[in-house]
Amino acid sequence: MMNNKTVSGDRFTVTYLITGDEKDAFTTARDICIEQTVEFPEELIYDSFIRNNIFGRIESFSCEDNNRFRAVISFAIEISAFELTQFLNVILGNISLKPGIIIDDITLPAGLLEYFQGPRFGVAGIRDIIGVYNRPLIATAIKPLGMNTGEFQHLSEKFTYGGIDIIKDDHGLSNQPFSAFKERVKNISDIVNGRHAGKTLYFPNITAPFSELIDRAYYAKDAGAAGVLISPALTGFDAMKHLADDKNFALPIMSHPAFIGSYLNGGTGFSHGTLLGTMMRLTGADIAVYPNFGGRFSFSKEQCNDIAAKCRSYMHHVKKIFPSPGGGMNFSNIPEMTEFYGIDTVYLMGGGLFKEGSDLAENCRKFMDMVSTCKT
């Protein structure tokens, strides 16, 4: 049996925003160092290896604003076991059950980042696939749930004819009897791949039970789908990472925020940019869908800006990805959105596309025209 009680010295850091007065917030920061590592009464730990290397370490502690403090805490990379599941456990496992703690930033050193390849394509790779470099991309979804495959084919034909870059399944389409997965994916892929003059990509939703997910991903690829949609909060984040890391699969991944919002409540969880930007990117999304400000969700401009910034900021070898604001996008807010997000964005319009008039293909072209005026 090996006695591997050594560490490299490499550490990753997590920035926590802690609610409370200075004394309570500092106590919480110290508690995080213990709870997230040894989860054991500190005073009963005599082993200096554990005290010096396993405990989290407060690197800085400062006042953020009234009744909120910013604690930067570092952890030995070895305690993550170089596994995403355990990494998530270290940063928010048990403390997710305690109040007033928000992860506002995560920084990984090279020794840990090598286990996070991130997206296979990113902004540059997706642009190469579509062959478009000087404008934003536009996307829409086939919906609503309850239509049959023939009806979705009809919609897909119009979207493709109208020049949409990416058609995704609605995230609620899985394998319902109304339009079974295999039937839908095969038929929509055929339509989308057959009709386009330019390049329209179809991303079916492969969010599925544990034992089905990989089969659906490969079925989609074999059927001619150009990418996939996945909701990592439903499947586990590592399922998405697994697919992104799979050299044989090698299709772009669009992440959807279904079931993830409870981590963004303002209670204990993540900041919007860290979860929907940094985490989606670290775990392999090429395009991160999230609700736009001003729509029917409650995200603020500041939160949306944070997401977009973290999709595109420098992160060593981890490629920049497309933020994809949706959820209430319509023709009237396109100018404000393009001004706000710029060109390296996948603009996602669902229901709004149907509200503009009865010629759906014409609406798609208008959508493209309007976003194409977007400046770099």
Place this chain on the structure above:
Amino acid sequence: MMNNKTVSGDRFTVTYLITGDEKDAFTTARDICIEQTVEFPEELIYDSFIRNNIFGRIESFSCEDNNRFRAVISFAIEISAFELTQFLNVILGNISLKPGIIIDDITLPAGLLEYFQGPRFGVAGIRDIIGVYNRPLIATAIKPLGMNTGEFQHLSEKFTYGGIDIIKDDHGLSNQPFSAFKERVKNISDIVNGRHAGKTLYFPNITAPFSELIDRAYYAKDAGAAGVLISPALTGFDAMKHLADDKNFALPIMSHPAFIGSYLNGGTGFSHGTLLGTMMRLTGADIAVYPNFGGRFSFSKEQCNDIAAKCRSYMHHVKKIFPSPGGGMNFSNIPEMTEFYGIDTVYLMGGGLFKEGSDLAENCRKFMDMVSTCKT
């Protein structure tokens, strides 16, 4: 291509507690019916099949308390695709991103419940394995992270000698270099299986990346482990369900709440009993670990009572499971806890077991003696 636009008429119901005044709360309830199903402008849906069968349906709406309303909403079972991932998406997918919505109850009709076998063992099955029927069970964990396998063996020997029913890995032990998974699981299994007079069960932590989880589960079984520990919020809930449903695996499962707490913030998410009782049970846990009231976490007595009640309430074929309160259990609160939880409980003491004196085996025996006075 089939035109399967039919439904059985069977519906599942979700009870939402919605924060707001009566008008806003009712608007939210109506919104849930649309957002969680068609996610499409209601006024643009002309298809009567979809309007009548796919939209959620408000079954009742009543005042819960000051500024909070109880809406019972039903959905056609077919929209779940009979898959856990999509079921979770229907009940809380997009609305997880909106404020003030808590799932307080879930009721499944027989037509959907048949896809949820629940735990393989439950209270009765675990009692049969251990051969103990007239007292609660006691559990502890090997920890802290940073010890090597030899040190964990030493602890396990004492716990086993002291008569602990279940020894689990700390949920933060995965495959760190200090004590690699395979080495630890093999050696601890040997110790625990070799020394006991009665029946001590070892539950290693198999929470792991997507591609490793099943291998670890089977490695643990082959090495002689009696059950496994899994944190479903880290792996995805369906990974736990998959293992529970696997006839060849067929070992008891203990669920851990790591990374799940953000769903319990009091913002949008679940009530404590629904998530840590009902959901853990539906997805295959035989024993559900959660933080006890009065410990270092912030759960109230009422919340803990709700969890325990939902672990044990009647749910058709879905077996009753053991609530397992831990997280701050110590000798001084045993009387209050046993009075509160009764005998069908796995009492979990970690650090507290070390605080009682230097003879760990003796502390285990004292723990057993104290909980054994528990009345039915």
